[in-house]
Amino acid sequence: MTASGSRPLATVSLFSGVAGIEQGLAAAGVSDVAWFCERWDAARAVLAARYADVEVKDDVTAIKDFDGAALVTAGFPCTDLSQAGLTQGLAGVNSGLVIGVLEKIAAYRPDWVLLENVPNMLHLGRGAAMNRIVSDLENAGYAWAYRVVDSRFAGLAQRRRRVFLLASRVMDPARILLGEDHGEPEPDQQATAFGFSWTEGNRGVGWAVGATPTLKGGTTVRVASPPAIWLPGERVGRQIVRPSIEAAESLQGLEPGWTSPAPERDRWKLVGNAVSVPVARWIGGRLARRSELREAFEDGVLLAEGAGWPAAARGTSDGKRWAVDVSEFPCGPVLEQVQDLGGLLTRYGSEPLSWRATKGFRDRLRASSLRYRADFMAALDAHVDHMAAARTTE
Template sequence: MRIVSLFSGAGGFEAGFGDTHRTILVNDVAMSARDVLRQRFPDVALIEDVRNVQPDDINSADVLVAGFPCQDVSIVGGQRGLAGTRSALVEHVFRLARATRPSHILLENVQSIRFVHGGRVLLYLMHAAEKLGYSWAYRTLDSRAFGLPQRRRRFYFLASRDSDPGEVLLSDAGSTLPANSLDLSLPVGFYWTEGRSGHGLTADAIPPLKTGSSIGIPSPPAVLFPDGSVKIPTIETAERFQGFPEGWTGAASPRLRWGLVGNAVSVPVVRWISDRMNSPAPWDHKLSSPMPDRPIWPLAAWGNGRGLRLAVSVQEAPSSLDIGRISHGNYSWTDLSDRALSGFVNRARESRLLYPGGFLEHLEARLR
């Protein structure tokens, strides 16, 4: 298939589709992203501003893919929904789809798109696909189930013109992810920048990589190791936590690489979707039920493009479950500074959040 990628970022979709399909155009307004895209996909056309992409540029496309901006729909962001100027750019996906009628539209975003702003953003996506006569399916998938030691729940939406997208996203009902049971004999990931209103504690993995602070300072999660050390991943390890080879974003300036990796689509998840697009299979309609009302949409759903919408009971992990674990990998780390760790501990002690027994004590022992 011929792929047109909008809001391409670090190229996670392109890396995931790999050599099986052919990317014919990439797009990103950020100079750092364009530097990476030019290095990794030198023979692919690149257009800077999505508003300048015209139907004639993509007439031969089979698939439009877009990890459209999430800042206006994420819990961390302002939750302005499509009223926000950045997330409203997804409207250009449907502008181009209306003119070129690709076989598929594949979107990725944060899983909170199901409920922020009363679920209106997801309602827009469903309605926009149906208006074009596309059937659709969406599913929440956790990157950790695909061999990455990062708990990263993301929303994937596939609309198809002449086929059933449920045969791609829903035919594998999946496996249940193990509980996030913290055990200090294994590494524990957490957000050292938080502590007062959240902490992201994750067993043997990190919580989701983020773009960094609002002023562009890199802030990867920290990990408490069983030996008492507290470390943060290097940028090369962060790339691996998203499924990229080490050095993938090396064409960008060091400070901006963190934002590219934090915003990226997890490569192994896209590869799984790509494989299923190559080999679709029937899905079990017995797993479906009437779509509930908003404001919280289900974790997975399907629509026939003509008004029928169904919730579908599938898992956030595929049946080929491959849990990513920090303890099972050889990764590179640097020490978290005493100042950063002390700030987290102080905020945690002042908060009303619950922490597992011994966790804060281990951090305080590290400071001593």
């Protein structure tokens, strides 16, 4: 039973990955997974090990119906929607799979739908992907709301911005998703760790105070754009590091070792593609209180036809749409759940960033017009020298 006393919603999970959404919803007591659907063998290995009694289907296009499920979840592929991806939008072979899912939603009409993807979908092709998604939902009789959230609101030491869209044909979901707003917190003046993206340096740094930049999926044993972390208080040689895979899992709210049933070469991609568990838990907690959150949500400014998509919006099945002014931080984290990035690395491990990676980033940054802290550049110089000396003695 959920906190509100209602029974968990029978749920089917599409594009399941390693079940970040489902872990969060289950932790809130709102979801009972009937089956998963995931085609990647590495993710299927994790699901089989962690959910031994739950069926894992392998082809979303072959699904005939949802077996009467009340909730359908889909963290569908971002390959064609992300800035670093193919930018084909829903015309792409991977992200476009959601169109078939929307057709099945219209046919079998689950009470609730929860989708997740990257914020770039709001802007790519003038927001064509989001327009297609909400238009299909409206035509199927659903009210909807979406919001860009930053995983740091849930206490994670990772700056991860994602769009979550909640739709329902039984009530207005806007109060559930948009009814809380904490506002973006002030920067942590006591931070002892700073994240950055070492593959950047020309046009950006990915700077994050007390957190890492977004963990991203890739095609090799390491993520395509893995985070690096500057620890000013550590000795030279240990100031510029990368998190271990277990630390990265923790940064997603996954149990350290969660992806270990998969081949080692695939674990970073699995973690980078995952949905942050505590974010899904917050949505689940709100959804568990749905009977208390039925009061009409009237905030917002009516969106003009052709207007760009804002960071948060809501709409009704009759096609009316409103922009809603809320932050990416729905609530503040429980203090004891806030991750300390330095402490997390101490517990789960890290490794020095290589000489080549550090030097490449430093040289690009120095040649750019980007602003950076002088002591950060000094730390990069010291790390390059230290790693170069280590190379000559190997």
